[in-house]
Amino acid sequence: MNIILLGPPGAGKGTQAERLVERHGLKQLSTGDMLRAAVKAGTPVGLQAKAIMDAGQLVSDDIVSALIGDALDAMGPDQGAIFDGYPRTAPQATSLDAILAARGRRLNHVIELDVDEDALVERITGRFTCASCGKGYHDRFEQPAVAGTCDRCGGHDFKRRPDDNEETVRTRMAEYRAKTAPILPIYEAQGIVAHIDGMAPMDDVTAAIEAVIA
Ligand code: AMP
DSSP, rough: OOOEEEEEETHHHHHHHHHHHHHHHEEEEEEEHHHHHHHHOHHHHHHHHHHHHHTTTTOOOHHOOOOHHHHHHHHHTTTTEESSOOOSEEEEHHHHHHHHHTTEEEEEEEEEEEOHHHHHHHHHHHHHTTTTOOOETTTTTTTTTTTTTTTOOOOEEEEOOOOOOOOHHHHHHHHHIIIIIIGGGHHHHTEEEEEEEETTOOHHHHHHHHHHHO
16 A cells, blocks of 8 residues: 655644554655755765755755655565655656556555644644654643653653744745645546545544545
8 A cells, every 4th residue: 555645744744654654564754754864864965955954945856756766665565655745746746656656556545634724833833852762742732741751762852843943834835835735636636635634633633544545
């Protein structure tokens, strides 16, 4: 099974992808995560991508498509993939078709999380994660049970993404509207798109996704 999770930044793609990984043994392929890892490791790709990411703009199609191809090649042929944050432009959608076809894969579902942009800004600017285990938290919606201590691993260091500030978030949303939303019709024409209310409680969103892929 190969699934695209589509939706603006903060729509909950990462959270839902994690749940699909746990329940179905799929592999989450997040180009944002791959790029952040490249930035952290100081690779040539990371050096090129950092300023673009910090500004909330899109990294070049060739770079992200190469990352996705490499990630698929590192997987077993029978393991399904969840594409999280990719494709984000029409050329990336075209590349993904070719990348999948070359590996004998096809897309089963495109799941679009519909959300309200102003609510998203609040969601995104309040989020932070445990620096040790990556568990996600939120200033307003999900604080650790004991302040300053991670519920999952007991760690005491937390971090925020540098691009999770309001100005950059607005730019990322404008990028989504201008470049990513227009790829939906490509998949609508294939009859594989499901629209899900991304403002619903997280468990309801998960249930709706489960119903689509069942
Ligand atoms: P994300 O974690 O998906 O919100 O991505 C964070 C940032 O990484 C984005 O704002 C872009 O700068 C870059 N990025 C991630 N995925 C892509 C992609 N598919 N195409 C272009 N840029 C991307």
